[in-house]
Amino acid sequence: xxxxxxxxxxxxxxxxxFRGQLDPADITFEDDNPYCGDHIRVDVRLDENNVVTEARxxxxxxxxxxxxxxxxxxxxxxxxxxxVKALTKEDVLDLLxxxxxxxxxxxxxxxLKVLKAGAYGLGEATDDLVE
Amino acid sequence: xxxxEKIRRDFPVLNREVRPGVPLVYLDSTATSQKPRQVLExxxxxxxxxxxxxxxxxHTLAEEATAxxxxxxxxxxxxxxxxxxxxxxxxxxxTESINLVAYxxxxxxxxxxxxxxxxxxxxxxxxVPWQILxxxxxxRLEFIPVTEEGLLDLEAYHRLLDLRPKLVAFTQMSxxxxxxxxxxxxxxAAHQVGAVTLVDGAQSVPHIPVDVQAxxxxxxxxxxxxxxxxxxxxVLYGRxxxxxxxxxxxxxxxxxxxVELRSFTTNALPYKFxxxxxxxxxAIGLGAAVDYLSAVGMQAIEQYEREMIxxxxxxxxxxxxxxxxGPAAEHKGAVASFTMPEAHAHDISQVLDELGVAVRAxxxxxxxxxxxxxxxxxxxASFYLYNTRQEVDRLVEGIYRVKHIFG
Ligand SMILES: Cc1ncc(COP(=O)(O)O)c(C=O)c1O
Numbered sequence: 142x143x144x145x146x147x148x149x150x151x152x153x154x155x156x157x158x159f160r161g162q163l164d165p166a167d168i169t170f171e172d173d174n175p176y177c178g179d180h181i182r183v184d185v186r187l188d189e190n191n192v193v194t195e196a197r198x199x200x201x202x203x204x205x206x207x208x209x210x211x212x213x214x215x216x217x218x219x220x221x222x223x224x225v226k227a228l229t230k231e232d233v234l235d236l237l238x239x240x241x242x243x244x245x246x247x248x249x250x251x252x253l254k255v256l257k258a259g260a261y262g263l264g265e266a267t268d269d270l271v272e
Numbered sequence: 273x274x275x276x277e278k279i280r281r282d283f284p285v286l287n288r289e290v291r292p293g294v295p296l297v298y299l300d301s302t303a304t305s306q307k308p309r310q311v312l313e314x315x316x317x318x319x320x321x322x323x324x325x326x327x328x329x330x331h332t333l334a335e336e337a338t339a340x341x342x343x344x345x346x347x348x349x350x351x352x353x354x355x356x357x358x359x360x361x362x363x364x365x366x367t368e369s370i371n372l373v374a375y376x377x378x379x380x381x382x383x384x385x386x387x388x389x390x391x392x393x394x395x396x397x398x399x400v401p402w403q404i405l406x407x408x409x410x411x412r413l414e415f416i417p418v419t420e421e422g423l424l425d426l427e428a429y430h431r432l433l434d435l436r437p438k439l440v441a442f443t444q445m446s447x448x449x450x451x452x453x454x455x456x457x458x459x460x461a462a463h464q465v466g467a468v469t470l471v472d473g474a475q476s477v478p479h480i481p482v483d484v485q486a487x488x489x490x491x492x493x494x495x496x497x498x499x500x501x502x503x504x505x506x507v508l509y510g511r512x513x514x515x516x517x518x519x520x521x522x523x524x525x526x527x528x529x530x531v532e533l534r535s536f537t538t539n540a541l542p543y544k545f546x547x548x549x550x551x552x553x554x555a556i557g558l559g560a561a562v563d564y565l566s567a568v569g570m571q572a573i574e575q576y577e578r579e580m581i582x583x584x585x586x587x588x589x590x591x592x593x594x595x596x597x598g599p600a601a602e603h604k605g606a607v608a609s610f611t612m613p614e615a616h617a618h619d620i621s622q623v624l625d626e627l628g629v630a631v632r633a634x635x636x637x638x639x640x641x642x643x644x645x646x647x648x649x650x651x652x653a654s655f656y657l658y659n660t661r662q663e664v665d666r667l668v669e670g671i672y673r674v675k676h677i678f679g
Contacts, residue, residue: 145622146677155678178635178648201648203618204678248618 145239146204149212154204159214161197170259171200172266174251176244179206181255183214191222198252205237205245210252212236217256225260228253230271274568274576280658282308282564294628297663302447302475302607302654303632304497307561311500314560315553325549327526341552344559345542351562352473352492353483354509358541361508361515362550366474367397369493369508370441372545373470374401376518377491378439381468384410387437389467391416391424391453392644393446396637398472402441416442418644422449422598430461437467444476448638448652449598450581450607452480459488468514474498479577479605479656481570484509496554501561505554508545515541522547573657577606580655580664584608587668594671597645606655609636612671614678617649623677624651624670631667 163169163184171182179202186195196217198210216236217225233253234241241249250271258266280286283306290296298306318340324333326341342357349357363369382388388402392415406413414432417425424442440462444455455476459469470491476482477492478499484492489509496505510518520527520538524547529537538544565573582601588594588608596610612620617633624631631653635642642648653667 146619151677176634178639178642180648201616203616203622205618245618245622 145241145245147238150204150208150237150239153208153211157207157211159197159211160199162199163195163197168259170255170266172251172255172258174202174206174247176247179203179248179251181206181210181252183210183252183256183259185217185225185256185259187222193217193220193222193225202251203248205241206248206251209233209237209249213252213256222260226257228257233271274572274657276576276658276660279308279568280660282310283658284309284312286658290625290628290630294626297627297629297666299653299655299659299663299667300630300632301478301498301656301659302636302652304503305478305500305656306658307500307502307557308564310564311502311557311560315502315557318553318556323553326552327543337552340556340559341550344555347559347562348507351566352477352509353485355485356512359509359512359515361510361542361545362555363493363506363508364504364551365495365497365506366395366472366493367506369491369506370398370470370472371401372508372521373491373493373510374405376521376545377468377514378402378405379409380517380519382409382411382438385412387412387414387432387435389414389416389429389432389435389437389440389442389462391442392418393422393424393449393451393638393641394441394443395447395472395474396639397474398441398443398470399640418449418641421600422446422451423603424451424453424458426454426457429458433461433465433467436465437462439470440467441470441472443472443474444482445479445605446598446638446641447475447607448609448636448641448650450604450609451599452476452603452605455489456487459490463488475605475607478565480574490514496558496561499558499561500564501558502551502554504551505558507558512541515545520544520547524548526550568657576657577655578602580659580661581606581608583661584653584655584664584667587664588671591668591671591675593675597650606659607652608654609650609652611647611650612674612678615674617651619678620651620671620674623674624667627666627670627673629663629667629670 166184167187168185181200196214254266257270322336324337326338346357416429468490471489473492473494477494492509497503527547593613621633
């Protein structure tokens with residue numbers, strides 16, 4: 142547990158740095174995790190070269206879902222849209238620095254799923270985006 | 273009085289450690305109960321000694337299998353005081369039982385504009401089948417409101433009865449709030465306006481004495497796995513007259529009397545509703561489960577859980593910030609769904625799991641109820657005849673640990 146609830150995760154959960162919404166934004170997408178009701182929305186602004194200049198997330202959920210969103214949104218600043226599209230499950234787990242069981246994995250990956258669905262301009266966030 | 277130490281020795285899983293040195297504290301019986309060795313042995317004996325298909329052979333094993341299966345049905349009928357064993361239809365679970373009524377009784381009896389009364393505290397399994405039917409048949413769904421305290425608003429119910437509903441379907445015990453609803457009163461009022469009643473007994477049948485004749489229930493649905501039995505077996509109780517008049521649900525073997533290439537005639541009750549090879553070992557396991565519950569005594573179990581929930585609420589209410597949903601102890605079964613300001617239900621459950629304490633986190637298949645209370649999720653601790661006060665104390669220690677980590 143002291144592993145799972147690393148200081149980093151608790152800290153980002155209690156003191157998030159990238160919470161909020163952007164209006165206008167170039168990409169806005171939101172979705173739920175139907176198993177537990179976690180909800181995440183992401184807003185992203187891009188410059189003329191499709192580089193992320195600003196991003197924020199909002200929503201509610203457990204410490205893992207919120208901390209991973211905060212870390213992920215921080216990470217994509219300065220990345221290109223293509224780099225965002227290429228992000229994987231491993232990138233998020235590296236950011237969190239922990240191993241997760243299957244249920245909590247869904248919590249951790251919700252923000253990536255939402256972000257990638259938005260980046261690809263899809264109508265729906267599907268699990269194969271984060272497999 | 274109930275001898276908990278003796279009872280615990282019957283449940284092999286309760287001896288296990290979740291991790292080395294961390295014994296299991298199982299507080300998730302509302303999701304599914306643990307199984308005593310008597311149930312495991314009944315199923316094991318069936319497979320070892322007399323496994324055969326039922327109603328289809330005249331060899332010794334087939335006769336033994338049929339006799340065991342039908343004996344289970346009779347004991348389950350006695351357990352809920354059904355007038356006849358043929359009023360017990362074996363299904364997979366509560367969900368299938370309710371769907372059976374929606375498809376068979378519902379399609380034969382409901383027309384555009386008819387009203388169905390449900391409640392705001394229903395499990396999805398007593399909502400979605402009616403939503404499907406309502407969309408198909410253009411029915412109107414109405415809901416008995418849940419008060420802030422977690423009780424049904426019975427005055428509002430009486431007003432809804434002015435709409436002359438055809439069906440009133442409600443849970444006898446909420447799996448989130450623990451509320452025990454006044455089923456006999458709800459049924460009697462429904463009958464006064466000519467409505468048929470369906471009782472979701474998934475939580476009540478395992479935890480309190482249920483007598484279908486005293487209640488006057490038309491249909492009662494429940495699941496074996498929540499009452500010490502195996503998964504894969506459930507029951508639909510229906511009054512003979514209603515079952516007789518209903519068209520079959522699934523078609524196939526066993527549910528027929530005669531089949532020709534283009535037609536069939538249906539079998540008698542209960543077989544009319546049991547198409548195909550049923551869950552034979554599981555039905556026998558459920559028979560052993562009701563024997564176990566009857567030997568302990570449903571009244572003793574109810575009493576034990578009543579004292580347990582009073583203690584649980586007392587301990588939880590002393591923890592700052594913990595909010596328990598549902599009514600006071602005298603109106604509820606042994607279920608405590610709660611939130612904490614510091615931590616999400618998932619995190620509560622995760623920290624508790626590290627201490628061996630198993631609770632569920634989420635919306636517990638009752639999203640509309642959670643929406644009503646304005647919360648996405650709760651952590652839920654639920655108790656059964658094998659839980660102890662020491663386990664409640666472990667839960668409370670775990671909650672303080674959550675406060676320590678997230679506080
Ligand atoms: C009140 C209630 N109704 C229905 C169900 C559905 O039971 P099953 O999943 O066994 O069909 C449950 C189980 O969670 C329940 O608690």
